[in-house]
Amino acid sequence: MILQTLSIGQAQEHPYQSGLVQSAIVKHSTPEKLQLTFTGLVGDQQVDRRYHGGPDKAICVYASEHYPFWNARLDRELPVPAFGENFTTQGLLESVVCIGDVYQIGGVRVQVTQPRQPCFKLAMRHGIRDLAVQVTGSGFTGFYFRVLEEGLVQAGEPITLLEKGQITIAEANRVMHVDRQDLAGIERLLQEPALSEAWQKELGKRQ
Structure with a gap:
């Protein structure tokens, strides 16, 4: 397991529908070592903290293996x-x-907290109106890390598993997006202490 690319971005204005949207979704890769704090990478901007960033979603992760599919x-x-x-x-x-x-x-x-839930900004980024829906439907959503120990990180470094959870990102996506009334699945997710606060609140409404 390898961190192939490390990327950061700053907020820019993007034309979307009839207006402009502020977003840092356009990021650039860097070969440099960067400081990772409890709220994200130094030099990376997170515009709307209601949906992006914060301790439970400090780092967005995506698998390079999915790029040929897309x-x-x-x-x-x-x-x-x-x-x-x-x-x-x-x-x-x-x-x-x-x-x-x-x-x-x-x-x-770092610790895995939840799948990534793509929003309209992916559509805005690539000019494909239903891209967020396509990403969710594919199951190739990516996921988020919270930071347990701050420090320096660099592209090319190995990724070492220290502790293993029980519920896969794929299973979490199934419960959240497909079998939305699977009460047993919801309960299993809610019993996972590492689950993000946002997902705890959302799934708790379905019980």
């Missing part, structure tokens, strides 16, 4: 990081990664 489906070559991710990884797929997994990457320790 390149073929969208008939274009997507540049990394096309999905607005901070970490583009190898070896961290939704079918394997679990809520609560703890990883060491360089000088930091």
Whole structure:
């Protein structure tokens, strides 16, 4: 497992529908070592803290293995990081990664908190109106890390599993987006202490 690409971005104005939207979804990769704090990478801006960033979503992660799928489906070559991710990884797929997994990457320790829920800004970024729906439907959503230990991180560093959770990102996506009234699945997720506060609140409404 490897951190292939490390990416940060600053807020820009993007034309969307009849107005302008502020977003830092357009990021650029860097070979430099960056400081990772409890709220994200130094140099990376998170515009709308209601939906992006904060302790439970400090880092957005996306698997490099998904890029060939999207390149073929969208008939274009997507540049990394096309999905607005901070970490583009190898070896961290939704079918394997679990809520609560703890990883060491360089000088930091991070923990998986929830799947990424793509929003309209992906559509805005690529000019594909239903791209967020396509990403959710594919199951190739990516996920978020919270930071357990701050430090320096750099592209090319190995990712080492320290602790293993029980519920995969794929299973969490199923419960949230497909089998929305699976009460047993909801209960299992709510019993996972590493689950983000946002998902705890959302799933708690369905009980």
